[in-house]
Amino acid sequence: MNAVTTAAPGAPVVELDLSELRHDPYPAYAELRRSAPLAWVPSVGRHLLTRYDDIVHAEKLPEVFSSREEGSLLLRTVGPNMLREDDPEHRRLRSAAEPPTRPRQVRDLWAGSFERTAHELLDRIAGRGEADLIRDFAEPLVAANLALVLGLHNTTADDIAAWSRAMMDGNSNYANDPDIWLRAEQATRAIEEAVAEIAEAVRREPDGSVISSMVHAAEPVDLAEIQNNVKVIIGGGVNEPRDVFGVGAWALLQRPEVLERVRADPAMWKRVFEETARWISPIGMYPRQLTQDYEIAGVTLPAGSRVALVIASGNRDESVFERADEFDVDRPHHPHLAFGGGPHFCMGAWVARHEVSALAWPLVFGRLKGLRLAGSATASNSRSAAGRLEGWVFRGLTSLNVTWQASA
C-alpha cells in the first residue's frame, strides 16, 4: 500500500511551527483537541490524532492503523523490525524477544545487577557534591542495564548510549544530512558485529538474555532479524527511561512536600513513575498508516493516509485526566498512553519501571543527602540552570544539574 502524503479531503489543515513544538508542544495540542482532533499538519507531513479516546480506538484496530509505514526513517536506519511490522510477522519477532523483559525475569535475572550498577555510579559521584544526573547517572545506568538484558557482554554502556544517540539522530534525519546517516550506519554496523558474536556464543550456551531468547525461539528468527531488533531496542531503550528518571526527579525536587511523602512511603515511587510518564511522555507520538478508508474524529481518511498518534496529547486530555497539565501523584488511577497500546505496547515497560522507580530514584534520593536543583529553579520554570525540557517526538530534560552535601 503506497503512502498518501497529502491531507485527506475535508481534514482541517493546521500549520504548526516545529521549533515551537520542540520548546513546548502542549498549548498546540490543547488547541487541536478542542478544535481539530484530527488535523493535517504540513510541517509533520501527517494527520495528528490528539484525543485520548480516538488514540485508544486506533490502537484497537491494528489491521486498519498499520505499523508498516512506507518510507519510515526508522526502516532506513535499522531495517525491518518488530516496531514497523504487523501481526503475524510482528508477533513472531516479539514473542522471540520478549520473555527476558517480563516482570518475573526482571526481578529474578536482572534486578540484582541493576542495583549494583546504580550503586557503582553513585559511588563515583557521591564525593563530588554536584553532578548532571542525566549524563553522570541515568544514561550510563540504563545503557548498562540494556546491555545486560540484551546479552551484549562485549560492549560498554558508553557504546550503547552512543549507538542509541546515533540511531535516534538517523530516525529524525528529515534534513537528509549525510554526516548523520554516516554516524547511524557506523553505529548499526558496530551493533551487527557485536550481536553476531554473541549470537554464536549463546547458540552453544543459552544465558536468558534477549539475544539468547531470539536465537532459541520456537519460531525461527534469523541473524539479520535479531540484529535489526537489537538495533531498535537500543534505539528506544535508553532515552525513555533516562527521561522519566530526569523529569520525575526534577518534578519532586520542585515539590518538597510531595518528596517528603514519597520518602515516608516508598510504595509511592510507582505512582510517581506513572504520573511522570503521563505528564511528560518520553515518546510524544508515533506513526501509523491506513490500510483502508476509515472514518475517525469526523474525517474519512483514505487508505494509505499517514497518521501520528500523539500520545503526549492524549495523556493531557482533560476529558480523561482532570487538571491534566498538573503533576499530581494523587490523581485517581486511569491508564495513561505513555507505553503505547495494542500489540506494540512497550516491550521494555517492566525493565523501565523497575530500574527507575524501584532503584534509581530511591537510591539517588536516599544516598545524596540535601539533594537540590542547581541554580534557582521554580515549579513553573521549564528553563533553568538545572536543565531545559525539550522535544516533542521525544521529550525530556537536556540535563539535570544538582548539588548535595558531598560525602567522604
Ligand code: HEM
Ligand atoms: C519509560 C520508558 C519507556 C517508554 C515511555 C517507552 C515507550 C514505548 C512506546 C510508546 C512504544 C510503542 C511505539 C509504537 O507503537 O509505535 C514502545 C515500544 C517498544 N519499546 Fe519502549 N518505552 C520505554 C522503555 C523501553 C525499554 C527500556 C525497552 C527495552 C528494554 C523498550 C523496548 C521497546 C520495544 C522493543 C518496543 C516495540 C514493541 C513492539 O513493537 O511490539 N522500551 N515503547
